[in-house]
Amino acid sequence: MELNLMLILSQLFNGLVWGILLGLLAVGLTIIFGALDIINFAHGVLYMVGAYSAYTFSLVITQVLGTTTGNFWIALFFAPILVGLLGVIVEIFLFRPMYDRDIIYQFLLTFGLALVIQELVIIVWGSMPMSFPTPKILRGVVDMGFMFYPKYRLFLLVLTPLIMIAIWLFLEKTKYGSIIRAGTEDKEMVTLLGINIRRVFTMIFSFGAAMAGLAGALAGPVLGNLQPELGNTVLLPSFVVVVLGGMGSFPGAILGAILVGLTKGITTMIWAPASQVVVFALMALILIFRPQGLLGKR
């Protein structure tokens, strides 16, 4: 029986790690949807670009500084910025002409963008899997008494909630944060207040993209290796999280992510082949009782 308890606990941990990484992605996705009304199918590839660029940054930093200490942390800082800048370019040059058009144009645009970015990644980095090293001080496992658990995953369980709190404080307590929130709630009012809504949109998309990039960079050592299909593997689950939590809702995204992560973790323990389907079943079930999602507004 003690053995089973250990298994359940470690599965809950595994589910949480997956959930919070998904949460970071979903937060960006839901904010973008809330403000721009765009369902961003390119969100998965932005996550992939985050992971690949973190990999390259740490290689370059290692060569420049001649040491591997600290390279991951610098990469973790620069990768989201790079993806954020990519977001600025995409929003200004591709999304802006599309806001007034039918939703099908936006759908095709983000879908096409995802394909183009994926092919670009193959051109730049190649299609062979590349091995992403774990930062030195976080290698190995910790004996927690009741189980052994990888240090890096424990680190994620501490860091990611802190990042989420920081995002929440930014959205709730700062001027820019309130502009973003206003943008997601009432665009007309923001414009009437004399705020340049175009700039707000650019800011929001770039912010969402940077979150995806950060999630990619953080996920690198957990994934262990980078592959061009990385974007596709997270896109669908993060959509599920957004729909489940309520489209456009920040706390909903986090709640949804944790729920999805835990459900997946527990299912893996009981019957692994169902672990990917169960996430969709959960979504269907919740939508039957709450069509607007857990924390969504009608």
Add this chain to the structure above:
Amino acid sequence: MKLRHSGKLAMVCLSLLSLTALLFGAASTVSAEEVVFATVDDLSGPYAASGDEGVKAVELALEDYNYTILGKKIRFVKRDTQLKPAVGVRKFRDVVEQEHPVFVQSGCSSAVQLAMQEVAEDTKTLFWTQGWASKLTSAGTANRYTFRWDSTNYAIAHSSVAGFMKKLPECKTFYCITMDYAWGHDMYKEVDAVIKRLGGKVLGNVLTPIKETDYSGAITKALSAKPDVIVLNQYGSPLIKAARAVHEFGAKDRAKILIPADGLTMLRGIGSEALQGMYVGTHWWHQVDNAFSKKLVARFQKKYGMVPSYYVAANYVGALMTLKAMERCGSTDVEKVICALEGYSYDGPTGREEIRAFDHQVVHPFLLGLGKKPGEKEYDDDYLTIIGSASVYRTHEQNPVVWKLKLPCDK
């Protein structure tokens, strides 16, 4: 009256035209000055690098013959399956109907290859298949036009699992982490049989979806059963993810890790940090000490600047043996080439190899290696120390293949 005349004239013209077409058509097939070799593989998308290796391998073999066989020019055509089953089968059919190749090579997923294999039989096209679809030479699916160099899952289990159990007799209990896919199920069946036959015990098997990104659950489950050995019945990118996760969770400190089938391309993804201390089976390894391998490695490195994987060796052998068979029988006719291939034995990349006549499986040793520590490596691709090899294939009684189309060879 006039109308009838012009009608007649038109008729004559038409029949003349069709007659010339017929004559020219017939003439062009009889005295064709060229033969076509073809690759139908994943040349774009996530597995493009592997498809590209297949192309390079065939090119190398054709270069050996200066792109000429029996005085005919060889033209090499490539078709991309885009990793999509429907596209793969269509491309295969297209290339067969348009180019009439005397040799087609492929190595994509099981389902696609099974479909391709049927087309090969329908169109009487020589088909060399590698990779996933290990059942293509088994009774029930094998056909006269299909040849395969890669070992079958039966051979893989009997050499890597049995080899491992011989080296480490103290390991008695096993736990499998198997990909939920036809290949994984088949591999598990063979591994399970070998372990039981040699007196070991399989404590459990956890199935993981083919697109799984998080193996933590499966590994935790395996570790909680406290086995001596964890077996990863995974292949391709799922294997890379699973092996990395095994390392991350420190599973190597609490159990031995055995990967029945692996290859250089996947080892590069796993990396030495994770790979060290794992037991790894492979079809071929570039450090194998024989003249054939040394020449292949040297030529491949000179031409392409990289170390060849087993997939290169497999496809190189397929193309080269076909060319040699054409030389021996003095013809590029598919039926004659097949007869010349059947039962032929030669010094190949793994040593003495034989193309079995009854199922068209190439019989050759399968290797077992041990992952080197990063510090012990002499160069980047120096991942393994080869510690054993075995060549155990199903016998004719165990694999009672019957050809649907039977055209006996005069021997």
